[in-house]
Amino acid sequence: MKTKITKTISALVLAGSALLALPAANAYQAGDWIVRAGAAGVYPTGDGSIKGISGSKVEADSAWSLGINGTYMATDNFGIELLAAWPFTHDIKCKGSISALGTCAETKHLPPTLTAQYHFNTGPNWHPFLGIGLNYTYFFDEETKGDLKSAGGDLSLDSSWGLALEAGLDYEFSNNWLVGAQVYWMDIDTDATLKIKDLGFKSSGNEVSIDPWVYMISIGYKF
Numbered sequence: 288m289k290t291k292i293t294k295t296i297s298a299l300v301l302a303g304s305a306l307l308a309l310p311a312a313n314a315y316q317a318g319d320w321i322v323r324a325g326a327a328g329v330y331p332t333g334d335g336s337i338k339g340i341s342g343s344k345v346e347a348d349s350a351w352s353l354g355i356n357g358t359y360m361a362t363d364n365f366g367i368e369l370l371a372a373w374p375f376t377h378d379i380k381c382k383g384s385i386s387a388l389g390t391c392a393e394t395k396h397l398p399p400t401l402t403a404q405y406h407f408n409t410g411p412n413w414h415p416f417l418g419i420g421l422n423y424t425y426f427f428d429e430e431t432k433g434d435l436k437s438a439g440g441d442l443s444l445d446s447s448w449g450l451a452l453e454a455g456l457d458y459e460f461s462n463n464w465l466v467g468a469q470v471y472w473m474d475i476d477t478d479a480t481l482k483i484k485d486l487g488f489k490s491s492g493n494e495v496s497i498d499p500w501v502y503m504i505s506i507g508y509k510f
């Protein structure tokens with residue numbers, strides 16, 4: 288009986304160690320690269336107005352695009368991430384006293400973002416992290432639309448540098464593959480210049496705040 292119990296226990300211990308030795312993904316380690324690709328959504332929270340048109344308000348709509356980012360783990364806990372994306376195209380809504388213009392412009396932009404991340408060590412599968420860094424947003428292909436376009440409206444937006452904050456969570460589900468969820472807040476502000484040819488109107492230095500929440504859902508791979 289005693290032998291049988293001993294044998295059973297040894298068998299259990301063996302089975303247990305076999306389980307522990309299974310493809311156990313590790314917490315991220317110094318030297319790891321984590322590359323993610325997925326859907327990224329930019330949700331602006333700010334707005335702006337056009338000097339010289341009292342009561343005017345302009346706001347950028349949300350937009351989704353393809354996001355790609357890569358993290359390099361400099362130590363087991365500290366990583367550096369670069370976020371890149373396919374260009375986003377945002378509608379710009381005219382509101383307030385110029386709300387009759389509706390969707391009065393659109394712009395494309397690229398918002399590359401570099402963050403320093405702290406990764407918490409929570410075992411093999413879940414990888415939560417926080418990051419802080421710098422966003423650069425380059426606006427291009429600004430176009431006026433509708434009545435504003437018909438009146439010879441021309442819009443240009445300056446690029447922006449600002450703070451970026453992020454929180455993220457990767458779930459490593461098998462053999463270095465993971466699903467990731469990240470949220471960023473970015474301080475993006477642009478100076479808008481609006482010219483309207485037919486009215487001989489020009490207004491520059493209009494600060495428009497975008498300050499978006501950026502969400503990204505991705506599939507990733509750890510090298």
Ligand code: NI
Nearest residue numbers: 474475476498
């Ligand atoms: Ni801002």
